[in-house]
Amino acid sequence: MTTKTRLLLKFAGLTGALFLSLGVAAPQEARAELRIDITRGVVEPLPIAITSFAGSGGRDAQLGADISKVISADLERSGLFRPLDPRGFLQTPDQLRSGDPRYQDWKALGAQALVAGNTTTGGDGRMKVDFRLWDVAAGQYMHGLSYTASPQEWRRIAHIVADAIYKRLTGEDGYFDTRVVYVAESGPANVRKKQLAIMDQDSENHQFLTDGQTLVLTPRFSPTTQEITYMSYFNKKPRVYLFNIDTGRQEVLGDFPGMTFAPRFSPDGNRVVMSMARNGNTDIYTLDLRTRRQTQLTDSPGIDTGPSYSPDGQKIVFESDRGGTQQLYIMGADGSGVKRLSFGEGRYGTPVWSPRGDLIAFTRQRGSSFAIGVIRPDGTGERILSEGYHVEGPTWAPNGRVIMFFKDLPSGDGRGRNAKLYSIDITGANERRVSTPLDASDPAWSPLIP
Amino acid sequence: MRMKFLALAAVALLAACETAPKDANTGAATGTQSSIRPGSQEDLAVNVGDRVFFGLDRIDLSPEARATLDRQATWLQTYGSVTVTIEGHADERGTREYNLALGERRANSVKNYLAAKGISPNRVKVVSYGKEKPAVVGSTEAAWSQNRRGVTVVD
Numbered sequence: 161m162t163t164k165t166r167l168l169l170k171f172a173g174l175t176g177a178l179f180l181s182l183g184v185a186a187p188q189e190a191r192a193e194l195r196i197d198i199t200r201g202v203v204e205p206l207p208i209a210i211t212s213f214a215g216s217g218g219r220d221a222q223l224g225a226d227i228s229k230v231i232s233a234d235l236e237r238s239g240l241f242r243p244l245d246p247r248g249f250l251q252t253p254d255q256l257r258s259g260d261p262r263y264q265d266w267k268a269l270g271a272q273a274l275v276a277g278n279t280t281t282g283g284d285g286r287m288k289v290d291f292r293l294w295d296v297a298a299g300q301y302m303h304g305l306s307y308t309a310s311p312q313e314w315r316r317i318a319h320i321v322a323d324a325i326y327k328r329l330t331g332e333d334g335y336f337d338t339r340v341v342y343v344a345e346s347g348p349a350n351v352r353k354k355q356l357a358i359m360d361q362d363s364e365n366h367q368f369l370t371d372g373q374t375l376v377l378t379p380r381f382s383p384t385t386q387e388i389t390y391m392s393y394f395n396k397k398p399r400v401y402l403f404n405i406d407t408g409r410q411e412v413l414g415d416f417p418g419m420t421f422a423p424r425f426s427p428d429g430n431r432v433v434m435s436m437a438r439n440g441n442t443d444i445y446t447l448d449l450r451t452r453r454q455t456q457l458t459d460s461p462g463i464d465t466g467p468s469y470s471p472d473g474q475k476i477v478f479e480s481d482r483g484g485t486q487q488l489y490i491m492g493a494d495g496s497g498v499k500r501l502s503f504g505e506g507r508y509g510t511p512v513w514s515p516r517g518d519l520i521a522f523t524r525q526r527g528s529s530f531a532i533g534v535i536r537p538d539g540t541g542e543r544i545l546s547e548g549y550h551v552e553g554p555t556w557a558p559n560g561r562v563i564m565f566f567k568d569l570p571s572g573d574g575r576g577r578n579a580k581l582y583s584i585d586i587t588g589a590n591e592r593r594v595s596t597p598l599d600a601s602d603p604a605w606s607p608l609i610p
Numbered sequence: 611m612r613m614k615f616l617a618l619a620a621v622a623l624l625a626a627c628e629t630a631p632k633d634a635n636t637g638a639a640t641g642t643q644s645s646i647r648p649g650s651q652e653d654l655a656v657n658v659g660d661r662v663f664f665g666l667d668r669i670d671l672s673p674e675a676r677a678t679l680d681r682q683a684t685w686l687q688t689y690g691s692v693t694v695t696i697e698g699h700a701d702e703r704g705t706r707e708y709n710l711a712l713g714e715r716r717a718n719s720v721k722n723y724l725a726a727k728g729i730s731p732n733r734v735k736v737v738s739y740g741k742e743k744p745a746v747v748g749s750t751e752a753a754w755s756q757n758r759r760g761v762t763v764v765d
Binding site: 348349350351352354375377378396397398418419421422435437438439440441442463465466479481486507509510523525549550552553568570602 | 669695702703704705706707708710711712714715718719722737738739742743744745746747748749
């Protein structure tokens with residue numbers, strides 16, 4: 161079976177498991193008065209009342225309450241919303257189930273938006289979750305959707321509802337129904353145990369994908385979400401591998417005579433671009449996953465690495481020390497027309513093209529500090545988002561609004577490491593620690609789950 | 611399509627064998643130079659020098675490094691059946707991917723020097739660990755200078 165058919169089958173399986181019916185609870189959709197402008201630097205979080213999605217039965221009541229908590233937490237973490245304390249709510253979920261809300265009551269609480277929902281389990285054991293969103297100040301209904309899924313999928317449903325609310329109020333796609341793959345770290349710095357791990361973007365449903373016996377680095381999500389490309393030292397031979405999340409199967413990618421590393425998928429998922437180092441020289445290659453054909457894209461005598469495709473697949477940004485120090489360059493996807501992108505003081509590495517195409521995130525090293533920054537593909541608008549002793553490895557949320565990266569700090573006794581994941585808005589606001597059971601590095605954000 | 615399935619159980623066993631007896635060995639070997647087997651890693655480390663160090667962001671060999679590699683070349687000529695792997699390393703002050711490439715360059719500097727001294731490239735493999743395996747833990751220049759290294763490891 162070819163790669164493509166396999167992926168298509170998986171896609172079908174997923175959508176089948178999660179049936180989405182649009183607009184079921186949408187009587188008349190009013191023109192939006194309420195809109196968060198997320199393009200400005202610092203946004204005052206929007207006060208939003210999210211009532212319990214509790215259904216009437218005992219189990220539905222618990223599920224519904226849990227779903228509202230996950231929605232609240234997602235929206236709060238984005239930094240764009242301030243969910244209000246439910247203890248102050250004057251209308252019960254029951255009262256909100258039919259008709260218009262008492263807007264005055266919600267206005268008095270300071271709410272600008274109101275969310276209500278309901279959870280019911282049908283005779284077939286499937287769970288139905290619906291929600292409605294109102295603009296409190298304008299006294300208008302804004303949006304409503306209904307979802308049917310297995311009760312085990314309740315977290316995903318909550319993330320999907322949070323994405324719908326985010327999109328309706330910001331005009332941008334959400335990023336809550338996503339996962340993060342990363343490298344979990346433990347043990348002393350000189351014999352560090354590193355294993356692949358995966359979790360939902362809110363740190364839930366955490367699982368280890370490898371057991372730590374083999375050193376693994378730089379996992380990257382496929383645009384199809386069910387496969388990861390990463391680097392492994394299996395048999396002390398550092399090579400780029402493909403990891404199937406569903407089956408756990410691992411497969412070496414390509415037949416290269418030297419070390420392969422720094423892999424990333426093309427936007428269509430059909431190719432992996434990576435570096436190969438041989439005889440002291442590192443160049444960039446692609447591997448076509450269907451034909452297994454290898455193509456060399458660069459041939460400078462320097463170190464060319466960290467390739468990342470533009471979302472249209474036409475260009476590749478990468479880092480190279482061909483000019484003397486590590487800097488960012490852009491070339492055509494066939495290796496043609498190389499142009500230098502970064503000209504700032506210091507060294508620039510780990511470029512990652514935003515899924516929106518408008519920015520490229522990077523790691524900058526200047527003097528004794530590292531920084532995560534963004535720059536436009538035309539070389540203008542360079543900004544630093546986070547700076548520290550050691551910050552590295554940005555990855556984009558699929559909507560291109562949030563970046564995750566890691567900070568690696570010497571531990572208090574100076575003998576170990578203390579690496580943790582962080583997320584930050586591209587405005588530089590709302591930097592937050594992303595919780596992981598062990599130390600963590602090399603995060604990679606998935607696309608929205610299909 | 612070539613598939614590689616990771617035999618993790620076997621790797622786990624090997625790792626256990628490698629790490630467990632280490633402490634016991636150190637005690638037994640203390641002060642007994644004669645217990646070092648000629649042509650072994652210990653022989654290379656103790657009597658020849660198994661590693662060379664590099665300057666910040668450098669891949670060229672210092673006079674001191676060349677002297678060490680001259681001794682390694684002589685030693686490798688003495689033990690003609692020994693094959694080695696040069697491990698290239700970088701300090702922690704660089705990005706992960708760049709340091710992997712830098713470690714590979716350093717390992718090749720060592721390999722090329724040994725080749726120039728008559729050691730067949732067929733006997734010398736290279737592997738880069740980038741900044742993943744520091745020899746000295748710590749965030750000081752003293753630690754970093756020990757970690758920018760090429761280590762010759764008997765296969």
